[in-house]
Amino acid sequence: MNDVWTRIKALKAHKGQRIADLLNDEDRNARLVVETGPFLFDASKTAIDGAALDGLLDLAADVAARRDAMFEGGRINETEGRAVLHTALRARGTLMLDGEDIMTGLSETRDRMRAFADDVRSGAFKGQGGAITDVVNIGIGGSDLGPAMATRALGPYHDGPRCHFVSNVDGADWADTAKGLNPETTLVIVASKTFTTIETMTNARTAWDWMAGTVDDPGTQFAAVSSAQEKTAEWGIDASRVFGFEDWVGGRYSMWGPIGLPIMLAIGPDGFDEFLGGARDMDAHFCDAPLEGNMPVLLALVGMWHHQVLGYPTRAVLPYDDRLARLPAYLQQLEMESNGKGVSMAGEPLEGPAGPVVWGEPGTNGQHAFYQLIHQGRTPVPCEFMVAAEGHEPELDHHHKLLIANCLAQSEALLKGRSHAEARANIANRFSGAELERQAAHRVFEGNRPSTTLIYPKLTPAALGGMVALYEHRVFVEGAILGINSFDQWGVELGKELATSLGPLVEGGDAFAKDTSTRRLLERLASWR
Ligand SMILES: O=P(O)(O)OC[C@H]1O[C@](O)(CO)[C@@H](O)[C@@H]1O
Numbered sequence: 001m002n003d004v005w006t007r008i009k010a011l012k013a014h015k016g017q018r019i020a021d022l023l024n025d026e027d028r029n030a031r032l033v034v035e036t037g038p039f040l041f042d043a044s045k046t047a048i049d050g051a052a053l054d055g056l057l058d059l060a061a062d063v064a065a066r067r068d069a070m071f072e073g074g075r076i077n078e079t080e081g082r083a084v085l086h087t088a089l090r091a092r093g094t095l096m097l098d099g100e101d102i103m104t105g106l107s108e109t110r111d112r113m114r115a116f117a118d119d120v121r122s123g124a125f126k127g128q129g130g131a132i133t134d135v136v137n138i139g140i141g142g143s144d145l146g147p148a149m150a151t152r153a154l155g156p157y158h159d160g161p162r163c164h165f166v167s168n169v170d171g172a173d174w175a176d177t178a179k180g181l182n183p184e185t186t187l188v189i190v191a192s193k194t195f196t197t198i199e200t201m202t203n204a205r206t207a208w209d210w211m212a213g214t215v216d217d218p219g220t221q222f223a224a225v226s227s228a229q230e231k232t233a234e235w236g237i238d239a240s241r242v243f244g245f246e247d248w249v250g251g252r253y254s255m256w257g258p259i260g261l262p263i264m265l266a267i268g269p270d271g272f273d274e275f276l277g278g279a280r281d282m283d284a285h286f287c288d289a290p291l292e293g294n295m296p297v298l299l300a301l302v303g304m305w306h307h308q309v310l311g312y313p314t315r316a317v318l319p320y321d322d323r324l325a326r327l328p329a330y331l332q333q334l335e336m337e338s339n340g341k342g343v344s345m346a347g348e349p350l351e352g353p354a355g356p357v358v359w360g361e362p363g364t365n366g367q368h369a370f371y372q373l374i375h376q377g378r379t380p381v382p383c384e385f386m387v388a389a390e391g392h393e394p395e396l397d398h399h400h401k402l403l404i405a406n407c408l409a410q411s412e413a414l415l416k417g418r419s420h421a422e423a424r425a426n427i428a429n430r431f432s433g434a435e436l437e438r439q440a441a442h443r444v445f446e447g448n449r450p451s452t453t454l455i456y457p458k459l460t461p462a463a464l465g466g467m468v469a470l471y472e473h474r475v476f477v478e479g480a481i482l483g484i485n486s487f488d489q490w491g492v493e494l495g496k497e498l499a500t501s502l503g504p505l506v507e508g509g510d511a512f513a514k515d516t517s518t519r520r521l522l523e524r525l526a527s528w529r
Pocket of ligand 1: 337
C-alpha cells in the first residue's frame with residue numbers, strides 16, 4: 001500500500017471540525033459507536049466526520065487479507081521469517097502449519113498446565129514445607145507484563161496461591177519480594193521465551209541461591225516457561241514442570257499460553273479458559289465483522305486519525321478501573337514495541353511516524369496528577385477512557401457510581417471546555433477590570449479535545465481477555481496499514497549489546513573506547529562505590 005502516506009495527507013483536509021457540532025449528526029455518530037460481546041466502544045467524541053471515516057476505512061481496505069494471513073499461519077513476521085500465531089493459543093479446532101496440526105501440541109501443553117495448576121492449588125504439589133503459598137514469576141517484558149497486569153486485574157477471582165512478579169535486574173525488586181516469603185512453600189516460575197535474557201537469568205540465579213539456603217533440592221520448586229527447552233534442562237528443572245511455546249508466539253503476545261501460568265494458578269484453569277474465551281470472541285469479531293463496525297479496526301483508525309493525520313504525538317489510556325492499574329504499562333509494550341518502528345517492511349524509511357507514545361494511569365488518580373495538562377496543555381492528548389458498569393464490591397456501589405460519573409465528566413469536560421465568557425462569569429463577583437480578564441484566562445478550557453470510551457458490564461476474566469485482544473488487533477491494524485513489521489523488536493538490541501560491553505567497565509575496566517560523557521559517568525559512579 002505505497003500510497004498510504006499520500007492518503008493520510010489527503011485526510012488532513014477533513015480536520016478542523018468541532019466535535020460538538022459533529023455530535024449532532026446521528027448518522028455519523030452511529031458509525032462511530034460499535035458493540036460486540038460485552039463491549040460498547042464510543043468514538044463519537046472525536047473530530048472524525050463521515051467523509052473522514054470513509055477515507056480512514058479506505059486506508060484499511062487491504063487489512064483483511066493480511067489479517068487472514070496472520071490467522072492462517074502466514075510468515076508475516078518477515079524480518080524473523082516467522083508466523084504470528086498467538087491467536088492459536090486461544091483458538092479451537094485445527095490449524096495446519098508446515099504440514100502439522102499445531103493445535104494438538106497447544107492443547108497438550110494447556111492440559112499439562114491445567115494439571116500442574118490444579119496440583120499446586122489443591123496442595124497435591126508441595127514444597128519442602130508443604131503446600132505452595134506463594135508463586136514468584138521471574139520474567140521481564142512480555143514474560144512479566146501480561147500476567148502481572150492480568151492477575152492484578154482479576155483479583156476478585158483469585159483463589160489460588162499469592163502471586164508475585166520480579167522483573168527488574170535491580171536487586172531491590174527481588175529483595176523486596178523475597179522479604180515476606182518462605183522458601184519452603186514458594187514456587188518460582190522462570191519465564192523467558194529465550195531463556196537468555198540477562199535480567200531474568202540473574203534474578204533466577206539469585207532466587208535459586210535463596211531457595212538453596214533452606215530447601216534441599218531447589219530445582220523441585222522451580223518451574224520454567226520457555227521456547228528454549230534445552231536451556232531449561234541445563235538449569236536442572238524437571239521437564240514435567242517446563243512449559244514450552246513456539247517461536248511464532250511473540251513475547252508481548254504470549255500470555256494466552258504458558259506465560260499465563262501465574263494467571264491460571266491465581267484464578268484457576270476454568271477462569272483462565274474464560275479469559276481465553278473472551279479473547280476468542282474478539283478474534284471472531286475481528287475476523288467476521290465488516291471493516292465498518294469492526295471494533296479493533298475502528299480503534300486503530302481513530303488512533304491513526306489522531307497520530308498520523310492530526311499529528312498528536314501521544315495517547316493516554318485511562319482505565320477507570322483500579323484493577324487495570326498495570327494496563328497502561330502492558331499496552332506500552334504491546335503498542336510501542338510493536339509499532340515503534342522507523343522503516344517499512346521493505347526497509348524504506350517511513351514518511352511519517354508509526355506508533356505514538358502510549359501512557360496512562362487509572363482514574364480517578366490521574367485526575368489529580370496530569371489531567372491539568374490534558375485539559376489545558378497546548379498539545380492535545382487523545383484520551384482512551386474505559387469503565388465498567390459495576391464493580392466487584394456491591395457494598396461499595398456508591399464508590400462505583402462516583403467512578404463512572406468522574407469518567408464521563410472527564411470526556412464531557414474535554415469536549416465542552418469552558419469559554420472565556422463562562423470563566424469570567426464564574427468569578428465576576430471576585431475580580432474586576434484587567435484582573436478579571438487575567439484570572440479568567442487561567443480558567444479557560446479550550447474544549448474540542450478528543451476522547452473515546454470503552455464500556456463493559458464488569459471486569460470478568462472474559463471481559464479482560466476480550467479487551468486485551470481488542471488492543472492486540474488494534475496494533476495489528478495500525479501496523480498493517482502502515483506496512484511495518486509489528487512483530488519484531490530490533491530496537492531493543494543495541495542497548496542490550498552495549499550493556500554487555502559496559503559490564504566489565506562498571507567492574508573497573510578501561511573505558512577509553514567510550515565517549516567522554518559515558519567515561520565521566522563511569523568514573524564518578526566508581527568513585528562513589
Ligand atoms: O521472554 P524473554 O526472552 O526473556 O524476553 C523478554 C522481553 O525482552 C524483549 O525481547 C525485548 O527486550 C521483549 O520483546 C520480550 O518480551
